[in-house]
Amino acid sequence: MRNRYILVVMSLAVMGLLLAGCGAADPKVIKIATQSPLSGGMSAVGTDIKNGAQLAMEQLSGPLVAMGFKVELAAFDDQGNPDTGVANAKNIVSDPAILAIVGHYNSGVQIPASEEYHAAGLANVSPANTNPKVTERGYLEVSRICGRDDVQGAVGAQFANGKGIKSAYVLHDKTAYGQGIAEYFKRESETLGIKVLGFAGTEEKANFDSILSPILAAKPEVIYFGGMFDQAAVLFKQARQKGYMGMFLSDDGFDSSDAAKIGGAALLEGAGTYFSTVAGPAAAYPGTAKFQADFKAKFGGEPQPFAAQSYDSMAIVLKAIENAALAADKKMPARADVAKAVRALKDFPGITGTFTFNSKGDLAKAKYFIIQVTSGDPANWSQNKIDRILDIAPPQ
């Protein structure tokens, strides 16, 4: 029994030492945090968000290193879960070496987590969060380099209308992101004269039988799903197995090679599967050829969607810190100055475009894509066909 106590005391002591070791930080270390789901169903995309940022840091942190800073990446796993994201955010905020955050994949995580960043004046550049609320709160600290769901949902509806579709059934995953975009899709569909036969939310991940019964009975020409691929692909596959031959339409949450892994050939049958996105496949951007090659060489796989955007987000953050540090006489810049420096960038050249933020933190003009799934093989996901590309300014 005595041995057991000694063991407990010793392990506590070791942990205490470790924690103490973490506390002592070098004043010249600049850390940039990433937050994305590194584990769980969305980890394929989330990990490449981290990898994209890591690549950018390795290639572009030269000027800061020349000023005598040590630049480090602090990767956090938000698990696609708001609670975890906020807990991480509290840790991030309390580490004075962290000057900015690249991140979040899920709007539902970014929105509560960024309240913490806002309170601490910490800049957050998002590569992937499309919910309007991300920027509509008007926080100086929060900017994004992707489009918005109110536009994206409408783009999806306009595409369906262009294909001559007259009826739709709309589902969503009850998250801020999924329900939001589904509502924008529904609103635009109704304005365009597409009959919305049903609108429902579900958190189901495996058994869509009872959800599909009323949908199949209603015989919509398109089933729209607002949410992530890990639900959408299962839903689509089960709908096909039940004999549905209409079109599937989803959003940028569908953009993951895992969607093909789950859905397989079922996505290609009938009227096929399309999704709108704010981040085209890397091949859609002329500047990404080198990025793709470097990424493949370093991480041994094709970059997932948003990896290039994450690279750009990191580039923006690094440039802003550099500008702020120069203004602060090559000393460690204040967090607030970094946030201001992000917004001060004009026509910053990235690999997926040139970036200028408006007063809310949206891009002055963002790209929207409609992509058709052309293969049931996950390896060919990045070769999906781009149906159309649109440049649209955010609503003011």
Add this chain to the structure above:
Amino acid sequence: MRRLIKSDALREIILPLGQMTVFVLGAGALFSAVMILFALLFRGSGADKLLLDTQGVNILFYTISNLPQVLIDGVTLGFVYAAIALGYTMVYGVLEFINFAHSEIFAIGAFAGVEFLILMDKIGLLAGAGTYGPYLYLTLALSIGMLTAGGVAVLIERAAYRPLRGAPRLVPLISAIGVSFALQDIIRLVESLTTGQFYRVIPTFGNFDERIPLFSFKTSSAPINVNIQVKSVIVIVAAMMMLVGLNYIVKATRLGKAIRSVAQDRNTAAIMGIGVNGIIAFTFLLGGALGGAAGVLYALKFTRIDPFVGFMPGMKAFTAAVLGGIGNLTGALLGGIILGMLESFAGAYLGTFTMGNFGSEYKDIIAFLILIIVIIFRPSGLLGEQISQKA
């Protein structure tokens, strides 16, 4: 019956098959009748007008034309629930406590079976399996799922429940909840070791996705085809075979007699020379194996599994066991079928009848509301708690 069929063994096989048929047909007829009654009541209502407006059919026609598919879905789901519910009920029968870790045993079975199929797929065996090969591999996957889940169930019993045998009844219950959470995260840990992803997708193989056309009837608008997926047939047939097998073991073998005697009175059984601990472990093995097989069938039917996949089916199967009368094997079967039907009916019709105000996401609320009502009027379940003949 006793006179018609001489052999006890044969009777224990035919009787449960008869029961299943009666339950499925009875529950199906009852639910269909209630639904048609609702449809008649709703004629001329807003929901009716909305249907006429959007789909050009009235509510009665809509209800009836969807019935066959809803029934098939309900029966399939019902058998999965029944197979899981038996695990809860058997353990309750012998130990009088709820084994909350059973939902994770279900998940472990699912993962073991699916991992085996993924491995076979990687080696390339699944693709070239021909017509009957896939059934062989599925049987193998089922066996592996059953063995793994049964083995884990026995281990859990040994590690977390047996040391608490003499403790008050709440104590093993808390232990079970603890085991449940621990197992969830252990599965998550093990599955995310290789790729960082803890969900798995069952490989597509064989003709399981095909649909067998049953019948079609002509209507004024379009002909309605009713069909059943091969995998649904497999789920139903496999579950039926397992239920019959279990019933046979419990009712017609010496081991089964030992289980029943331990359930009736553990101390007296021990005096009579029955190895109580061994019998309890065997009960866990049986219940766990059934749960594991149900897990593989669930994965086959619904494609994707994650470490938390057991929670909802486990919750519902537990409810099904209580609904039928916990400790009662026939009750678990009846409870499972009723719950599966309730869920399927609520999911399919709720949205239409409430004009989209309450979509199919409210199906569980309706299903559980009805359960509360049943339990209020029959606290010991539909078939009653079998105190004298538990398990």
